Amino acid sequence: MNSKRIAVFRKEHFNAAHRLNNPAWSDDENTRVFGKCNLPNYHGHNYDLIVQVTGEIDRTTGYVMDMKLLSDLVKERVLDRFDHKNLNLDTEEFRNLNPTAENIAVTIYHLLRSEIKPELDLKIRLYETERNFVEYPAEA
Amino acid sequence: MNSKRIAVFRKEHFNAAHRLNNPAWSDDENTRVFGKCNLPNYHGHNYDLIVQVTGEIDRTTGYVMDMKLLSDLVKERVLDRFDHKNLNLDTEEFRNLNPTAENIAVTIYHLLRSEIKPELDLKIRLYETERNFVEYPAEA
Amino acid sequence: MNSKRIAVFRKEHFNAAHRLNNPAWSDDENTRVFGKCNLPNYHGHNYDLIVQVTGEIDRTTGYVMDMKLLSDLVKERVLDRFDHKNLNLDTEEFRNLNPTAENIAVTIYHLLRSEIKPELDLKIRLYETERNFVEYPAEA
Amino acid sequence: MNSKRIAVFRKEHFNAAHRLNNPAWSDDENTRVFGKCNLPNYHGHNYDLIVQVTGEIDRTTGYVMDMKLLSDLVKERVLDRFDHKNLNLDTEEFRNLNPTAENIAVTIYHLLRSEIKPELDLKIRLYETERNFVEYPAEA
Amino acid sequence: MNSKRIAVFRKEHFNAAHRLNNPAWSDDENTRVFGKCNLPNYHGHNYDLIVQVTGEIDRTTGYVMDMKLLSDLVKERVLDRFDHKNLNLDTEEFRNLNPTAENIAVTIYHLLRSEIKPELDLKIRLYETERNFVEYPAEA
Amino acid sequence: MNSKRIAVFRKEHFNAAHRLNNPAWSDDENTRVFGKCNLPNYHGHNYDLIVQVTGEIDRTTGYVMDMKLLSDLVKERVLDRFDHKNLNLDTEEFRNLNPTAENIAVTIYHLLRSEIKPELDLKIRLYETERNFVEYPAEA
Numbered sequence: 001m002n003s004k005r006i007a008v009f010r011k012e013h014f015n016a017a018h019r020l021n022n023p024a025w026s027d028d029e030n031t032r033v034f035g036k037c038n039l040p041n042y043h044g045h046n047y048d049l050i051v052q053v054t055g056e057i058d059r060t061t062g063y064v065m066d067m068k069l070l071s072d073l074v075k076e077r078v079l080d081r082f083d084h085k086n087l088n089l090d091t092e093e094f095r096n097l098n099p100t101a102e103n104i105a106v107t108i109y110h111l112l113r114s115e116i117k118p119e120l121d122l123k124i125r126l127y128e129t130e131r132n133f134v135e136y137p138a139e140a
Numbered sequence: 141m142n143s144k145r146i147a148v149f150r151k152e153h154f155n156a157a158h159r160l161n162n163p164a165w166s167d168d169e170n171t172r173v174f175g176k177c178n179l180p181n182y183h184g185h186n187y188d189l190i191v192q193v194t195g196e197i198d199r200t201t202g203y204v205m206d207m208k209l210l211s212d213l214v215k216e217r218v219l220d221r222f223d224h225k226n227l228n229l230d231t232e233e234f235r236n237l238n239p240t241a242e243n244i245a246v247t248i249y250h251l252l253r254s255e256i257k258p259e260l261d262l263k264i265r266l267y268e269t270e271r272n273f274v275e276y277p278a279e280a
Numbered sequence: 281m282n283s284k285r286i287a288v289f290r291k292e293h294f295n296a297a298h299r300l301n302n303p304a305w306s307d308d309e310n311t312r313v314f315g316k317c318n319l320p321n322y323h324g325h326n327y328d329l330i331v332q333v334t335g336e337i338d339r340t341t342g343y344v345m346d347m348k349l350l351s352d353l354v355k356e357r358v359l360d361r362f363d364h365k366n367l368n369l370d371t372e373e374f375r376n377l378n379p380t381a382e383n384i385a386v387t388i389y390h391l392l393r394s395e396i397k398p399e400l401d402l403k404i405r406l407y408e409t410e411r412n413f414v415e416y417p418a419e420a
Numbered sequence: 421m422n423s424k425r426i427a428v429f430r431k432e433h434f435n436a437a438h439r440l441n442n443p444a445w446s447d448d449e450n451t452r453v454f455g456k457c458n459l460p461n462y463h464g465h466n467y468d469l470i471v472q473v474t475g476e477i478d479r480t481t482g483y484v485m486d487m488k489l490l491s492d493l494v495k496e497r498v499l500d501r502f503d504h505k506n507l508n509l510d511t512e513e514f515r516n517l518n519p520t521a522e523n524i525a526v527t528i529y530h531l532l533r534s535e536i537k538p539e540l541d542l543k544i545r546l547y548e549t550e551r552n553f554v555e556y557p558a559e560a
Numbered sequence: 561m562n563s564k565r566i567a568v569f570r571k572e573h574f575n576a577a578h579r580l581n582n583p584a585w586s587d588d589e590n591t592r593v594f595g596k597c598n599l600p601n602y603h604g605h606n607y608d609l610i611v612q613v614t615g616e617i618d619r620t621t622g623y624v625m626d627m628k629l630l631s632d633l634v635k636e637r638v639l640d641r642f643d644h645k646n647l648n649l650d651t652e653e654f655r656n657l658n659p660t661a662e663n664i665a666v667t668i669y670h671l672l673r674s675e676i677k678p679e680l681d682l683k684i685r686l687y688e689t690e691r692n693f694v695e696y697p698a699e700a
Numbered sequence: 701m702n703s704k705r706i707a708v709f710r711k712e713h714f715n716a717a718h719r720l721n722n723p724a725w726s727d728d729e730n731t732r733v734f735g736k737c738n739l740p741n742y743h744g745h746n747y748d749l750i751v752q753v754t755g756e757i758d759r760t761t762g763y764v765m766d767m768k769l770l771s772d773l774v775k776e777r778v779l780d781r782f783d784h785k786n787l788n789l790d791t792e793e794f795r796n797l798n799p800t801a802e803n804i805a806v807t808i809y810h811l812l813r814s815e816i817k818p819e820l821d822l823k824i825r826l827y828e829t830e831r832n833f834v835e836y837p838a839e840a
Binding site (some may be wrong): 144145146147149151152171186194197200201202203204206207227250279 | 559
């Protein structure tokens, strides 16, 4: 076997409502920048979340990390917080942060980073729709 | 060629927020029946919509119906009404009707039915998530 | 609204091992008919299961049937029985029945049929792979 | 077990070029009806083809029909004829028939129908794109 | 929040015809290397295109880049040029360049590169089929 | 054109049975760590395998590597060895190596590495299910 690092991926999903808005701007400015995403009564998405953990294979298990434990961790730290919620109204994280896909991905990264061993790298891919998605952090 | 009927399908999608609730019930009853889908501040979905039209092939075009026209019709009658909206707050159709996948599909059927030639059959498939979807009308 | 019937669908999945074999036949005959699917030490699949229930919409809920209850029912009656099992060795159902996709679908139909209200129709779609799948019962 | 009929499905695909045109019409009329699909130098698609065969389960095999044999049949009768071809220029079938998804599906139906036992029903689903597809024959 | 870079992705698609051929070679050599992809009358694909842009999140919008603007840019620079076209006959870009997935991806990269701010990185993923795809530039 | 490197990808799949187990551990320890994946009679998966090869475009072909040759190579070196097999019982590679997704991916990497030109980089992505997958080697 080989000492190169390997990445493992776990896919989860959650459904949430959101609205894009910058309170420092006028309504017109918000409409111009965010279009339909700024409509006042919220809309929503089925977010698909892929959590990537990179490290070395543990020789006794053949795992980088137990996917069941990773799935439980994502459930506890991310899904219980965001699933079936209104991101703007129901969550601490997006009270003062615009819930774009970019900001949601960075937030999820920080919710999970401290729970995962420091020798393992973490990356988040978040699909807002099948056609719009983000990845954080990007390669240097 | 053959005189049997053929079905054509067009897939569209829209993003919306909703909340399931029966105003005739207590909060406890609503929570018991609808669970997280009853949370007060709404959540949302990427709805995938498949519109099926069944009829005979027009010999001059080779089409049952021009998919571009069907797509335009769905845009005008359905997407402009529901996309990036809060179904409970922003639409006439769900002011007094619980926006379950079933009720949304039946509503879309009626929004389109009168716009499509009577000799063509219409069927709606609506995906609320990849794992929950409905079809209306079902085969007899 | 409309009194036509509507179908609701729930997608679940399970992973299992199986082997196709007819004990009444010689090894050569089994190899000729079942090819690699007859290899003695089993192979396996990620089975995707779509359960379709057809009926009328309940006016008080807007549901044909609560998808959460349907999911729980599939978990209890089907997934707990077949997931991560060897269908030939670990299950009563396929001790004397060849675990083809056809026979698995019919078996799942009967495991669920008695648990679902008689006024609701039931249909099973089972994907053995993305390219091979079955549906039971088929339209007349 | 049960005597109801069951459907089995096999997914195949092929890549082809085509152009929609009615030679009885003027260029303007063809452009008006077929839009970009009428451009003179052809465009193309990755066609996904799902062949559905419906019948009773053979008790000795547990199969309606051997999917390997069905796949071989589709390869010989359909893929060898259409894959990597220009449907308008390279095939007998579409020399005088407009290669719409509808007409291709009906043609594939007839290419396969005589090769499949008469007691088995046949249905063709053809995806021209992920968002435009057809099914032949449709339910009565 | 965090100053690491983040990638955003937009998926688009187009349909085109092509043929692989090296005019410097004999017919036999072209057939030997390109097989069915060398057939003279063209075949085609539904190309799925994923455009990846990497940079920092703008604090006022929460975006790396407005996905609507990116989508418009891809439409104007790429889709209007290639969609429903014969790449070999209808486009400047592939008059003297073999339209392999590799060459199409590199060409799309250059069509978009000058339109995107220099501080943003650009990467192209192009699916010729679900099973054959390319990415440019690859990581160093 | 450009001298940056480009990656090409080929997707294949195989079906196999496996069981996770560490023979140095007690049954209880194996159950605790591997859960249902440790059940004695095996279960199985439809493995989706994506092989990534990175290099420069050959000017005469427009290819990094002929995808047909890559597909043949994967078939000969990987699919013929693992498809429709019991990884624990039927293969040399996993007689003494736990067939986790991680270990299967690393094994496939080594089966292919020596067959691919040294100036081309190789990466393996292996899907055990749609929701659990691995990539080897990971970026540094």
